[in-house]
Amino acid sequence: MLYYRWKPQFQIYQPNKHLLLGQMPLPDAVRELDGLRKLDPQVISAMYDRYFPDIYRFVFYRLNNEQVAEDIVSDVFVRLLEAVKRKRGPQTNLKAWLVSTAANVVADHLRSAYRRPTEALSESIPDLGSSLTDEFDRRHQTESVRQAYTQLTFEQQNVLALRFGDGYSLEETAAVMQKNVNAVKALQFRALAALQRHIGEASYE
Secondary structure, eight states: OOOOOOOOOOOOOOOOHHHHTTOOOHHHHHHHHHHHHTTOHHHHHHHHHHHHHHHHHHHHHHHOOHHHHHHHHHHHHHHHHHHHHTTOSOSSOHHHHHHHHHHHHHHHHHHHHHHSOOOOOOSOOOOSTHHHHHHHHHHHHHHHHHHHHHTSOHHHHHHHIIIIISOOOHHHHHHHHTOOHHHHHHHHHHHHHHHHHHHHHHHTO
16 A cells, blocks of 8 residues: 655745835835826825824924924925926835925924924923922923934934834835835934933033
8 A cells, every 4th residue: 555645835925025114015006106196086085094194103203292293294295295296296105205205394394493492381290399390300301302313313313213203114114215224224223322422411511
């Protein structure tokens, strides 16, 4: 009697690289861009719903102000439509275009705020005494981090906002910033080192 040994057949799983990078599959991305160029209302509405949360988190991480973040993100989408009308909209990666534009608007806002510094008073100071001291310490620490963050380079601010504000993976961050993963790792390392250095310098001032 002959016996046959059963050999299990395994299929190697190859994940969709577009999904790993947080991008739409190519056909969907092409249709989205095509609909955007045609100013299709349904495409524009779906695009807004899809990308607004990510762009908002990116901006809010850098500014820590809900109202300003909402205003800036809305402005970014207005700029997108204006660019499309002038035939200067994104050609391949819509998300990267939105992040890049948001980063530029944030940079303009920070330069303007630096020329006209303002500080909103906390509306939730619980009471006086030690609580007031704790509130002052917390605000001072937050202000130190914010000031240190503004000392970083444009790319260093962006990589930290994407990685820790939006929670992007290294691969997703690399796709948005149009860099390879190793370059993003190095940029993130330099950004964190510079941030720590600036915070240390501020604490001795």
